[in-house]
Amino acid sequence: MSHVFYRRPAFPHPRAVRGEGVYLWDAEGRRYIDASGGAIVVNVGHGVREIARAMGEQAAQVAYVHATLFTTEALEAYSEELARRVPLADPRFYYLTSGSEGIEAAIKFARQVQVARGAPSRYLIISRWGSYHGATLGALAVTGKPKMRALYAPMFRDQPHIPPPYCYRCPFGATYPACDLACARALETEILRHGPDQVAAFLAEPVGGATMGAVVPPEGYWPLVREICDRYGLLLIADEVMTGFGRTGRWFGMEHFGVEPDGMVMGKGATGGYFPLSILAVRGSDVEAIQRAHGEFVHGGTFSHHAVGAAAALATLRYIEAHDLVRAAAEKGAYLGRRLREVLSDLPWVGDIRGIGMMWAVEFVADRRTKEPFPPGRHFAQAICDRAFERGVLLYPGHGGVDGVRGDHLMVAPPLVVTEAQIDEIVEVLRTAVVEVGSGH
Ligand SMILES: Cc1ncc(COP(=O)(O)O)c(C=O)c1O
Known part of the structure; x- marks a missing residue:
């Protein structure tokens, strides 16, 4: 009997004892390829001594000081x-300890900036269905994942959501480019529905992450969103928690789309999992506007601006540069995408294979022609990930991407140090697991 309150009570939770590169080992000596870096976190790989050393040295020198002092x-x-590195002019960084906290800070910052600019009625944050921004109540209110929201919905003040740019199942039943980017234009409709004087910001992931699985918006989406935000005075906040730090083959996801946001939230890959760190990045001019109006950002956190977190992040950033991992993500990520398509496309349960850089997803369907998803009770993607786990490959399952309840996908997003041989092994094990689950063996 353990006193740990486990995330998945029915799962055996072997003890992880060691990690190196893409590999993890448990206490029984079993080796796993971490093909998703946990929740798409471990960009630099496991067991990087330089990062551990930098953290240890910082902790020994001074681990913690209060960030107001x-x-x-x-x-x-x-x-x-x-x-x-960030695609933001004259940025300022506010450091916290989880992506959810970063999102909470971002939406509060957007509100305070609007008040400081003389628009105190602006408080709404428009986001998208099919998004994931975190588990805390403020972050859940902007998250577009009904499965995670439903139980707690009475406890948070909801925020408006627009449909996602999900071309495989276009929410408008249209096809690109004839759709005329209805998914981006929906932002304008939503702003006008509430009144521009009520809306503070638009928040979205540059590439859809955990809820929908590596959904890359069509060309023109982000520039049009930027234009709409500018027209109505909204801040544009990019949730780069999953896409940041090389994951997509650029330093940050937004760089693919030629659009500069007003704010960014980062986490996960910033320290590759060595320290729980998140970062709110905003424009210096907005920080100054707040300072002029209110003195300071009305926010805080005991562990904010953590010295060990910064040391971990600095060592991580240097490691990414020294090993050219952003380029590796683009090059080996293209190989991963190609292999996924070559090896999985013929399987009748595979509906869509999509992604960018080293961030890929496979969406499963019961019927390829109609794109009918599996009944949620079948837990199709989870079952595949569990089979792959038994075979020593770790993948990241997702569900509810179709309509909030139905839909199965999994993400393949290994550490950026992965080799082509390891990619081949991951993809072969994935195929075996899909066949086993699909054919009911
Ligand atoms: C895009 C995005 N935003 C926010 C979060 C929340 O981050 P955390 O789980 O660290 O609170 C996640 C986590 O998966 C994420 O993918």
Whole structure:
């Protein structure tokens, strides 16, 4: 009997004892290929000594100081390095400890900026169905995943959502480019429905992540969204928690679309899982507007601006650069996408294979022609991931992407250090697991 409150009570939870590169080992000596870096976190791979060392040294020097009183060398050095990487002019970084917290900070910041700009009636944050922004109540209110929201919906103040740019199952029943980007134009309709003077920001993932699985918006989507935000005075906030730090083959997902957001939230790959760190990045001019109006951002957090987190992030960033991992994500990610298509496309349960960089998803269907999803009770994607787990490959399942309840996909997003041989092994095991589950063996 363990006193741990487990995430999946019915799952055996073997003890992880070691990690190196794409591999993990459990206490029984079993080896796993971590083909999703947990929840698409471990961009740099497991067991990176430089990162562990930097964290240890920082902790030994000074682990914690209160962020209202001190800064640290690690925090300053990292912020300077990061500023050169983010697609934001004159950025400022506010450090927290989870993606959800970063989102909470972003939506509060958007509200405070609008008030500081003299628009105190603006408070709504428009987001998208089929999104994931986190599990805390404020982040859930903007998340577009009904399965995670339903139980707690009476407890949060909901926010408006628009349909996602999901071409495989276009919410408007249209086809690109004849659709005229109805999914982006829906933002304008939603703004006008509430009144522009009520809306503070639009928040979305550059590439749809956990809820829908690596959904890349069609060309023209993001520039049109940017234009609409500008027309109505909204801040555009990019949730780069999953797409940041090389995952998509660029430093940040938004760079694929030639659009500069007003704010970004980052997490996961910032430290590759070595420290729970998230980052809100905003424009210096907005921080100054808040300072002029209110003195400071009305927010906080005991562990904000953590010195060990900054040391971990700095060592992670240097590792990404030293090993050219952004380019690796683009090049080996293209190989991963090609292999997924070559090896899985003939299977009758595979509806769509999509992705960008080293961020790929496979969506499963009961009928390829009609795109009918499996009944949710069959837990199709979860069953495949469990089979792959038994065979030593870790994948990230998702469900509810079709309409909030139905829909099965899984994500394949290994550490960016993965080799082509390892990709081949991942894809072969995935095929075996899909065949086993699909044919009911
Ligand atoms: C795009 C995105 N935003 C926010 C979050 C929430 O991050 P966290 O789980 O660290 O709170 C996630 C987590 O999966 C995410 O993928």
